[in-house]
Amino acid sequence: MPNIKFPIYLDNHATTPLDPRVLEEMMPYFTSDFGNAASMDHVYGAKASEAVERARERIGRTINARPEEIVFTSGATESDNLALLGISRQYADEGDHIITCVTEHTAILDTCKYLERAGKKVTYLPVDQFGLIDTEELEAAITDKTILISIMTANNEIGTVAPVKEIGKIAHEHNIIFHTDAAQAVGHIPIDVEEMNIDLMSFSAHKVNGPKGIGAIYVRRRNPKVKLSPIIFGGGHERGMRSGTLNVPGIVGFGKGLEIARREMEKDRMKFTKWTKQMFESFKKQLSDRVQLNGHPSKRLPHNLNVFFEGVESKALIPLVRNEVAISAGSACTSDLVEPSHVLMSLGFGESRAHSSVRFGLGRFNTDEEILYVIGKMPRAIKALESVNA
Ligand SMILES: *Cc1c(COP(=O)(O)O)cnc(C)c1O
Numbered sequence: 001m002p003n004i005k006f007p008i009y010l011d012n013h014a015t016t017p018l019d020p021r022v023l024e025e026m027m028p029y030f031t032s033d034f035g036n037a038a039s040m041d042h043v044y045g046a047k048a049s050e051a052v053e054r055a056r057e058r059i060g061r062t063i064n065a066r067p068e069e070i071v072f073t074s075g076a077t078e079s080d081n082l083a084l085l086g087i088s089r090q091y092a093d094e095g096d097h098i099i100t101c102v103t104e105h106t107a108i109l110d111t112c113k114y115l116e117r118a119g120k121k122v123t124y125l126p127v128d129q130f131g132l133i134d135t136e137e138l139e140a141a142i143t144d145k146t147i148l149i150s151i152m153t154a155n156n157e158i159g160t161v162a163p164v165k166e167i168g169k170i171a172h173e174h175n176i177i178f179h180t181d182a183a184q185a186v187g188h189i190p191i192d193v194e195e196m197n198i199d200l201m202s203f204s205a206h207k208v209n210g211p212k213g214i215g216a217i218y219v220r221r222r223n224p225k226v227k228l229s230p231i232i233f234g235g236g237h238e239r240g241m242r243s244g245t246l247n248v249p250g251i252v253g254f255g256k257g258l259e260i261a262r263r264e265m266e267k268d269r270m271k272f273t274k275w276t277k278q279m280f281e282s283f284k285k286q287l288s289d290r291v292q293l294n295g296h297p298s299k300r301l302p303h304n305l306n307v308f309f310e311g312v313e314s315k316a317l318i319p320l321v322r323n324e325v326a327i328s329a330g331s332a333c334t335s336d337l338v339e340p341s342h343v344l345m346s347l348g349f350g351e352s353r354a355h356s357s358v359r360f361g362l363g364r365f366n367t368d369e370e371i372l373y374v375i376g377k378m379p380r381a382i383k384a385l386e387s388v389n390a
Helices: 020-028 043-063 076-090 106-117 135-141 164-173 248-290 314-320 342-346 351-355 368-389
Strands: 070-073 095-103 121-125 146-150 177-181 200-205 215-219 291-294 305-310 359-363
Touching: 020 248, 043 070, 043 248, 070 076, 070 095, 076 095, 076 106, 076 146, 076 200, 076 215, 106 121, 106 200, 121 135, 135 164, 146 164, 164 177, 164 351, 248 291, 248 305, 248 368, 314 359, 314 368, 342 351
Parallel strands: 095 121, 095 146, 146 177, 177 200
Antiparallel strands: 070 215, 200 215, 291 305, 305 359
């Protein structure tokens, strides 16, 4: 079939395919320009260093940060760990309390669990049926020992986008540092660290059609200057915050990926909005009121569609379509488990809805033909399942 690549990849919240333009820009840094960006004595090192600084500038521009506020890491997992551990160690004399929320990625939740075992205090804010925290509850949870608020910009399962600017404003009114995990948001929706009152932000290249194993943390340098105690020690790279030889091809790809995303964001957003609307409306038409949206109807990532198919077990549905459609029930890290998703459970609808929901994550390289195919395929598969069970 023209313009369809089977299985149709609709799991772009787990990872995205590398954009060919990104690969092209990375290639020389695997071969001829292989230098260590910290080797300042010769042209090999200088070339690598120049490429890293160009990428740092491109990445900064995408989020309205200065280049020196970008610290490269191995990905958003490491950035999340560095934010939480780095702040709790750096500011231990000022307090021991962190506020986060129940729908965070495991990179946040598991690090918080570790910190609790180490004697720190963590408040996990609940969310409403759309996946939003209540900012009044956030304000009420603040104590004079609170040193960090960490709330994700956009959820990786249900796509709900948090009121980041307002959360940051509350944090700053109380002199508290604000971190956000924006791995799903950067490159997909406009992010401005100044306007949105963000002090620390985790993000990753492979969620924006860049390579895996490279990410960054934005660390604010002015109003206020945020200090981060390192979690990896060594040669003092990245101004001492993250030692280790820089992944030059990865960094180049990260910069190119965000440069493209910045330019094509609006075009991609319109495409995704059209497709998710088409898909959801068509599922509803074909399966009637047994179809419901998970997450917020408007405050959501354009490329996310998380759907509850009442009475249909996702662990039966997903394998049934696996030759044609690559989709997931939720987070890539937990999809092997029979445990229901902690994100869906936190919405308060109970286990059966959590077991009957499917996440569609759209991407830049999907086509109209692929979306139309999925629109036809999913209801057919669901009806086939139901006739077997009946
Ligand atoms: C993918 C993702 C991560 C992990 O990022 P890696 O770069 O794969 O370590 C963390 N948080 C969120 C919200 C994500 O979507």
